[in-house]
Amino acid sequence: MDSSGVGIVAPQDITFAGAGEDPLLLESGRRFGPITVRYETYGSLNADRTNAVLILHAFSGDAHAAGFHQQTDRRPGWWDTMIGPARPFDTNRYYVICSNVLGGCRGTTGPGSLDPATGRPYGLSFPVITIEDMVNVQHRLVRHLGIDRLLAVAGGSMGGMQALQWTISYPDAVAGAIVLASTARLSAQGIAFNAVGRNAIMSDAGWNNGDYYGKEPPARGLAIARMIGHITYLSDASMHTKFGRRLQEREQFGFDFSDQFEVESYLEYQGGTFVDRFDANTYIYLSKAIDYFDLGGKYGSLERAFEKTKSKFLVVSYSSDWLYPSYQGKEIVVALMRRRKDVSYTELDCPYGHDSFLLETERQGALIGSFLHTVLETVRRDG
Amino acid sequence: MDRGPHRFSYDQIIGLIEPRSTVLDLGCGDGELLHQLMVTRDIRGRGVEIEEAKIRECLAKGISVFQGDLDEGLKEYATGSYDYVILNETLQALHQPVMLLREMVRVGRRAIVNFPNFGYLINRAQLLLLGRMPVNRDLPYEWYDTPNIHFCTRRDFVDLCSRLDIPVLRTIDLRHERHVPPRYANLFATECCFLLQGVDGRKSV
Structure with a gap:
C-alpha cells in the first residue's frame, strides 16, 4: 500500500427522499425515492466550511476516488494520483468528496437496487435519469454534509458534464469548476x-x-x-x-x-x-444519460446555458482525445468568454486519448493545483 | 514573446492603463504584465497564450488564460468587450499582423502595441556597413532562427495605422529605457509603444 496518499478510507452511505420525505423530482417529470448515496471523503472540512471540493466520476467510476479500503487492496481509488496530501487535490488543504452517481451500481441507488415497493430489483422500472438528476442528488449530499458552497467541482468526461451542470443548476454553490476531457453536448459519434x-x-x-x-x-x-x-x-x-x-x-x-x-x-x-x-x-x-446531455439544446444556446453561472472555470482538453475532441472543450470556453465568465483553457499535448485525464497527472495536476489555490484565494478575499 | 534579456519596460505600459479597467493581453507569456496590472491598477484581465508551459505559469499567478493562436484572430471576443487590448512584443512574430491589429481595435476601446524598431540606428548601420541582418542586444536572433518574421520601423507602423484609419493617441519611444522625442524616434528608439484608438470614437464601427 502506498503510504503517501490518503491511506485507508471507509465509504459511507446516506439515504434520503424516503417514505414521508420529499422525493427527488427528475428531469423526466417523475418523482423518485428513496435514494441511497455512497460517498467517500478525504481531508477535513475547515471551520468556515469553504474548502470542500466535489469530485465527479466518469462513466465507469465510483465513489472510491482515493486511498485503499483495506491494507490488502492491490489498487487504490481511481484518481489516487490526483488526491492526497501534497497532491493536486491536496487533502491537507481541501475537504475532498466523491460520490457514486444516481443510476450507478457501486453503492448509490440504481437499476440493480431493490425497489422498496416490490422488494425486487428495479431493472427497467428504474426511471430514466439525466446528468442534471445526478447533480441534484449530489447537491442533496453536499447539503447533508453541511456545505452551502463548494470551493470547486471537478470531473473528467461524464464528470465534466456534471461539473458544467453544477455551475448552471447551483450557481451560488460552486466557486470553481474544473472540466476535463468533456463536452457541453455528446456528439453523434459519441x-x-x-x-x-x-x-x-x-x-x-x-x-x-x-x-x-x-x-x-x-x-x-x-x-x-x-x-x-x-x-x-x-x-x-x-x-x-x-x-x-x-x-x-x-x-x-x-x-x-x-x-x-x-x-x-x-x-x-x-x-x-x-x-x-x-x-x-x-x-x-x-x-443514455450521457446521450441526452446537450446544454445548448436544453437552454436555447450554450451561451444562454451559462448566463447565470458565477463560477470560475478551468477547461482542459487533450490533443489525442478523439471521443471528446478539443474543439468541444473550446466551444464551452468560447460560450463562457462571450458571457464574460472567468475561464481558463488549455489543450494538453498528450498521447493517451480520452483516458488522458486519468493518466496525465503531472501537467494536469499543476494546472489544477494552481486553479484551486486561486479559487481559494478569491473566496477568502471576496467571500 | 521572449526576445532575450531586454524587454519593453512594463512600467511604461502600466502607465497607459486606467485603474479598474478590463485588459486582454495577447501573447501574455508567463502573465507577469497582467499580474503587475492587477496589483498596481486593480484591473480585471485575462491572457491569450499559445505555449502550455507559459499557461501553467499564468495559472500559478492566478491569471485566467486561454490557449489560442493569435493568427486565428479574436473572433471569440465581442466588439468593445475590453477597455484595453495589449500586444506586447508580439506584433513582429505574427503571420497576419494587419488582421490582428484590426481585431484589436475592434475588441478593445483602446489598443496598446509595442515592438522593436527595426529602423534604429544600429540596425541600419549593421545592414549598411556589414551587409548583414542586424543581430544585437535588441534583436538577439540570427535570421534563420528568429521567431520574428514581420519586422517594421516606427515609420512603417505609423503609415500602417494611417492606412488602416486607426488613430494614434499616444506614443512612447525608448532607447534602452530612456525616452526619445517622437521626431527622432525612428532613428534613435529601440522600442516603440503605441496607444491606439479602439472601437469607441471611431466613425465606421
Whole structure:
C-alpha cells in the first residue's frame, strides 16, 4: 500500500427522499425515492466550511476516488494520483468528496437496487435519469454534509458534464469548476458508440429485458460493450505504443484463429474484469444519460446555458482525445468568454486519448493545483 | 514573446492603463504584465497564450488564460468587450499582423502595441556597413532562427495605422529605457509603444 496518499478510507452511505420525505423530482417529470448515496471523503472540512471540493466520476467510476479500503487492496481509488496530501487535490488543504452517481451500481441507488415497493430489483422500472438528476442528488449530499458552497467541482468526461451542470443548476454553490476531457453536448459519434454498447448488452440473451438479477447476467454483452468503450478511450498512438502488432503467445502467425494479438487479449481482459464490478443495466442508464446531455439544446444556446453561472472555470482538453475532441472543450470556453465568465483553457499535448485525464497527472495536476489555490484565494478575499 | 534579456519596460505600459479597467493581453507569456496590472491598477484581465508551459505559469499567478493562436484572430471576443487590448512584443512574430491589429481595435476601446524598431540606428548601420541582418542586444536572433518574421520601423507602423484609419493617441519611444522625442524616434528608439484608438470614437464601427 502506498503510504503517501490518503491511506485507508471507509465509504459511507446516506439515504434520503424516503417514505414521508420529499422525493427527488427528475428531469423526466417523475418523482423518485428513496435514494441511497455512497460517498467517500478525504481531508477535513475547515471551520468556515469553504474548502470542500466535489469530485465527479466518469462513466465507469465510483465513489472510491482515493486511498485503499483495506491494507490488502492491490489498487487504490481511481484518481489516487490526483488526491492526497501534497497532491493536486491536496487533502491537507481541501475537504475532498466523491460520490457514486444516481443510476450507478457501486453503492448509490440504481437499476440493480431493490425497489422498496416490490422488494425486487428495479431493472427497467428504474426511471430514466439525466446528468442534471445526478447533480441534484449530489447537491442533496453536499447539503447533508453541511456545505452551502463548494470551493470547486471537478470531473473528467461524464464528470465534466456534471461539473458544467453544477455551475448552471447551483450557481451560488460552486466557486470553481474544473472540466476535463468533456463536452457541453455528446456528439453523434459519441451517441453511436453508446448505442453499439447498449446493443451488445441487449442482444445478450441473458439481459432478459433488464430482469436478470439473481440469474445469469448478460456478461458477454457487457464485456463487448466495455471493449468498444475502451477503444474509444485510447488513441491510435497509445495503442501502437502499448501493443503494436505483437502476438500474445507466439512469435509467428499460426494461421489459425487461436492467434491472438496483444491488443485483443487486453480488450478481453478489460471486458472480463469489468463484468465483475459493473451492472449491465447501469451501463444502459448512464450511457443514455450521457446521450441526452446537450446544454445548448436544453437552454436555447450554450451561451444562454451559462448566463447565470458565477463560477470560475478551468477547461482542459487533450490533443489525442478523439471521443471528446478539443474543439468541444473550446466551444464551452468560447460560450463562457462571450458571457464574460472567468475561464481558463488549455489543450494538453498528450498521447493517451480520452483516458488522458486519468493518466496525465503531472501537467494536469499543476494546472489544477494552481486553479484551486486561486479559487481559494478569491473566496477568502471576496467571500 | 521572449526576445532575450531586454524587454519593453512594463512600467511604461502600466502607465497607459486606467485603474479598474478590463485588459486582454495577447501573447501574455508567463502573465507577469497582467499580474503587475492587477496589483498596481486593480484591473480585471485575462491572457491569450499559445505555449502550455507559459499557461501553467499564468495559472500559478492566478491569471485566467486561454490557449489560442493569435493568427486565428479574436473572433471569440465581442466588439468593445475590453477597455484595453495589449500586444506586447508580439506584433513582429505574427503571420497576419494587419488582421490582428484590426481585431484589436475592434475588441478593445483602446489598443496598446509595442515592438522593436527595426529602423534604429544600429540596425541600419549593421545592414549598411556589414551587409548583414542586424543581430544585437535588441534583436538577439540570427535570421534563420528568429521567431520574428514581420519586422517594421516606427515609420512603417505609423503609415500602417494611417492606412488602416486607426488613430494614434499616444506614443512612447525608448532607447534602452530612456525616452526619445517622437521626431527622432525612428532613428534613435529601440522600442516603440503605441496607444491606439479602439472601437469607441471611431466613425465606421
